[in-house]
Amino acid sequence: MDEFEEIYARNLKSVYRFLLRLSGSPDIAEELTQETFFLAFEHLDRFRGTCKISVWLCQIAKHSYYAWCRKNKALEPEESLEEYRSRDNVEAAVVAADERRRIHKILHGLAEPYKEVFTLRVMGELSYRDVGRLFKKSESWARVTYYRAKCMIQERLGGDGNDEL
Numbered sequence: 144m145d146e147f148e149e150i151y152a153r154n155l156k157s158v159y160r161f162l163l164r165l166s167g168s169p170d171i172a173e174e175l176t177q178e179t180f181f182l183a184f185e186h187l188d189r190f191r192g193t194c195k196i197s198v199w200l201c202q203i204a205k206h207s208y209y210a211w212c213r214k215n216k217a218l219e220p221e222e223s224l225e226e227y228r229s230r231d232n233v234e235a236a237v238v239a240a241d242e243r244r245r246i247h248k249i250l251h252g253l254a255e256p257y258k259e260v261f262t263l264r265v266m267g268e269l270s271y272r273d274v275g276r277l278f279k280k281s282e283s284w285a286r287v288t289y290y291r292a293k294c295m296i297q298e299r300l301g302g303d304g305n306d307e308l
Contacts, residue, residue, distance in 0.1 A: 147184055150196055155180075157268070164266040167243065175211060179204040193221050194276045201267040202277065205259070208212045212251075244260045257292035264289045 158179055163172035181192075183205050190199055250258060256278060263269045263277065264285070275285035 147233060150183070150200075151180055154197050154200050157197055161201050162208060163268045165262070166211075167247075167301050170271060171211065175204060175207045177206050184208065195273060197274050198263075198267075198269060198277055201263065201269065205262060205267070218276070245300065246296060249296050251294055252299075253292060256288055260285060260288040261263050261292035261296070 155176065159172055159176045162175045163169060166172050166175065179200060180280070185201055189198065250261060252259070260274055260278075263274050264271070269277075271285040271289070272282045274289070275282045278285070
């Protein structure tokens, strides 16, 4: 139990941030973070050590998020009106929220492994090396796959490819 408490303490914030970026909701991220660590505790014996524990936890978190999305199809990420009222430029805030939703939809429409590589790299903040290890591929494969996913997203957004993702 002490070993798991240490894993929990070391990785709680990064798993939460990962889920917050995926969901866009602090409440959902908090709920799924707890579910992630519950599942990790139940299946700690399945961790083979072929990647960092944080990578393994983000995989569990990602699967928990996808399961949550399937279960709650009709729900959109919560957007707080108070957040918009408190900002100086309401119009810019609305446009930014719309853009996030568009990117989120495009991302979930990508084929694998592009969707997963992009998600792990951007939202999970994993290195190319760690992403490659997860897929049992090279770091170069992860870089190329991420770049292709980024290009697909930019193309579907109608961008010229110069936007920063």
